[in-house]
Amino acid sequence: MYQIVSKKSLNPTVTQMEILAPFVAKKALPGQFIILRASEDGERIPLTIAGYDREKGTVTIIFQIVGASTETLNHKKVGEFIPDFVGPLGRPTHTDGLKKVCVVGGGVGCAIALPVARALHAQGAEVTSIIGFRNKDLVILEEEFKACSNDFYMMTDDGSYGRQGNVCVPLNELLAKGEQFDEVITIGPLIMMKFVCAATKPYGVKTIASMNPIMIDGTGMCGGCRLTVGGQMKFACVDGPEFDGHEIDFDEAMSRSRTYADFEAHEREETCNLFKKEVQ
């Protein structure tokens, strides 16, 4: 059993939790993920690691409430336990030797982009951060990003905060005026990552995208997380989760990510109703 040691609501649909998991905290690196179950009969949810404290033995996760399982997790209180928390899984982000990097995060993906930006900043790299949200209410981790960025851009789709537009707007401007990045690292919705990769491709800037497909075990066993990268089948759990964005078949990944969309919508509704009943 793994105890929840802190919990914070970052916005109405995104929650941050710190989980006591010393074995995981000891080995975790930016870019890796964990799998948890929020209840004894719950599904296995993969979440990318948002932070870790080796001294305290804790791992930070940030999740969006999208389905029944994340809804259940969000109802857990500080001091309570979750039954399963396994990791670190996948390969860590490759940051060695990078001197000038652009980190592009979207929505809850910013939670995963942050430790990458921090690690790069800590090794002395020049970090440009571009983060985007649908609107002002959904903005998370602004101060944290500013603290580890040499250059910072805040974007909202509706212009209610920062600049109006998506993350590709400043990225395109920077590339057009000749900024030379060693690498662009992008984490966020599939559609956003697809467009980020399309933006960098003409400039030949190496672009890494962090994928979070459907998976069960996270150790290479189920093959549910398979992606087509450079025409080859890859498993996100063991070969990734980060891949060369210019090689990823995003359309296929987007289609596969919707496999259980109907089931999930129904499940979430059922779970919400259950919690509503509890409140009454």
Next chain:
Amino acid sequence: MAAKFNMNPLKNPMPAQDPEIRNGNFEEVALGYTAEMAIDEAKRCIGCKNRPCVAACHVNIKIPEFIAKVAEGDFEGAYQIIAEDSSLPAVCGRVCPQETQCEGKCTRGIKAGCEAVGIGRLERFVADWHNANCNVQPVPAPANGHKVAVVGSGPAGLTCAGDLAKMGYDVTVFEALHVAGGVLVYGIPEFRLPKAIVQKEVDNLKALGVKVETNMVIGRVITIEELKEEYGFEAVFIGSGAGLPKFMNIPGESLKGVYSANEFLTRSNLMKAYKPDSHTPIQHGKCVAVVGGGNVAMDAARTAKRLGAEVHIVYRRGEEELPARREEIEHAKEEGIIFDLLTNPTRILPTETDNPRDPSYGWVNGIECIRMELGEPDESGRRSPKAVAGSEFIIPVDCVIMSLGTSPNPLLKATTPGLETLRRGEIAVDEVGKTSIEGVYCGGDAATGAATVIKAMGAGKIAAKAIDEYIQSK
């Protein structure tokens, strides 16, 4: 007085759920012998001198001796004889391919028209009788002060852990998933091997003093080297299995509705997706093609059937070549699984719409296959299948399950410097399971590639003995 031997040429049939009823539920198919049936069947063993059955068993259970006890009605006595050599009798009685092992060599089954003694059925009866009637907890052996780590809690790991614990070792089993049991839990369905039986075997090990740590992906969270250097384990046994699924590399394998058998079975078995209230989804296909002819293919096909589908087994060779256990093939046929033999998929076809916003976009809509014919036998002795030109046809399916075998998980190879592997990723071992690293042993599918439960148990047993010798000689 009853006759000493039962000279009936045929086995007592196994009572089973009616096929038309069981293909709609997940309860166990075979119901097991009654005591009367077991005694009657046991009397078919003539206690022949050669005992070919014993040599044909990977763990060399003293089969004639245990059967003699059953014939006497001493079921606990029979159990104790089996337990000397096997740590998972309730499992093996259900899932061993007896027809190619003990029963395949039985003297009673040599003559045409005669069947072997039902050794597997008797083993199952004895183990179930013991579990139902005997509540004596196993007693831990006196501790010898040596620590051994076991990676993986499938049949190889559980057997190795049990044998070492009985010798007094302080054994910790590390399991990557959230429950122990490995393939017995995630792979083999409830209707063939009830999970309560596996849990009972794991509980027995815990009673022997074995510690089971779930959620531990060895290689990532702790490396093999750290187990030895930092955590003080004097030896490590790797029983990490062959979990990596294979695909065919044909067009359409990334469509929604295409599963590896591993994923389909893991969803159903481990995550209980077959239950209506499960939080883990699984596709309830209308028409499902399962590609492959092994036990896993039969398990996947019968699971899909129980979820309400019309199911086709698509296999490139013929009936004779089907690698699955005979009983599974018979059960599958009885349950209404359609066998499309000498048939090989060429591509999986998508739904027609090109619009990604259409909810029906990107799903399986059919599987194109080609007819095969068998040529001359190859080096393996099996007749190799060849495609019949121009014979392509389409089976209209909405779900495809690829059951083409699995290869060893590459994680330990990737994270353990100096661990030598063979061509297909199998960990290289000698005859007692010793790897290229001192104090590190391996057995089961991780060393052999996908094989059987009993073969893995045999390897776990041999390695336990080798580990004991290694530690005692230090």
